[in-house]
Structures are given as C-alpha cells and as structure tokens.
Amino acid sequence: MADTGQRVKTIADICDPQAELTCITQDISQTRLYTGATDGNIKIWDFNGHCYNTLIVADGNPADISQIVNLKRCILAFGFSRKITAFWTSSFKDHKVYPSPWNGVQVSFLYNFAHKIQFDTIDPQR
Numbered sequence: 124m125a126d127t128g129q130r131v132k133t134i135a136d137i138c139d140p141q142a143e144l145t146c147i148t149q150d151i152s153q154t155r156l157y158t159g160a161t162d163g164n165i166k167i168w169d170f171n172g173h174c175y176n177t178l179i180v181a182d183g184n185p186a187d188i189s190q191i192v193n194l195k196r197c198i199l200a201f202g203f204s205r206k207i208t209a210f211w212t213s214s215f216k217d218h219k220v221y222p223s224p225w226n227g228v229q230v231s232f233l234y235n236f237a238h239k240i241q242f243d244t245i246d247p248q249r
Contacts, residue, residue: 159188178220
C-alpha cells in the first residue's frame, strides 16, 4: 500500500535521458499518470509503465514544463517562456500529439507577472 511508505511501482525511462522530470500529476480517475520534462514533452502513462501518448509541447525543442492541468476535455501545459499550450483529449488518437487548434485557429496564451493572460492567434502563413 502507498500509505505505508513502501515502494509500490517503478517506471523506468520516464523521460529522455538528457532531460529532467519537472512535474507529475494524475488524471481525475487516477488511472493515468502525466509527466512533464525539460525535453518539452508530456507523457501519459498507465501504472504498468505503458506510455500511451507523448504530447509535443514546444515543437520538439527543450522547454521547462512547470505544471500540467487535466481538465474534462483538455490538457493544459504551463511554463516555458510564459506560454500555455492546450491539447484536446479528442485528438489523442496517435502516439505523438501536437497542440490543438481552437475552432480551427491555433491560439497562443501568454501570461505575465501582472496577472494578465494574453490570447493571440498564430498565423500559419508566417
């Protein structure tokens, strides 16, 4: 049992060997584990060590992910350059998952220390 302080399970290779684990959380049903690392990826695991999805937060670039928020239909990743990246859970059909567009438009969120969130659309032509 976990409350005894004894090790229950170990999952090896939880992130790239060059990366560091920066955050970890569970889904609401407590059947999936979400890990964020400095390689800019979030991985979704079961407790047997099977990785279901890799969420590509920063286009494959290194990025510190400081928090993962699991909402009803969306996963939000916070951190790295004050950006918030959204992933709709309906897009989790492939192993590698890229950020989700909002109503067909890719949106970038920026938050700052003045407690403001800025929403910008990303022009795919640039």
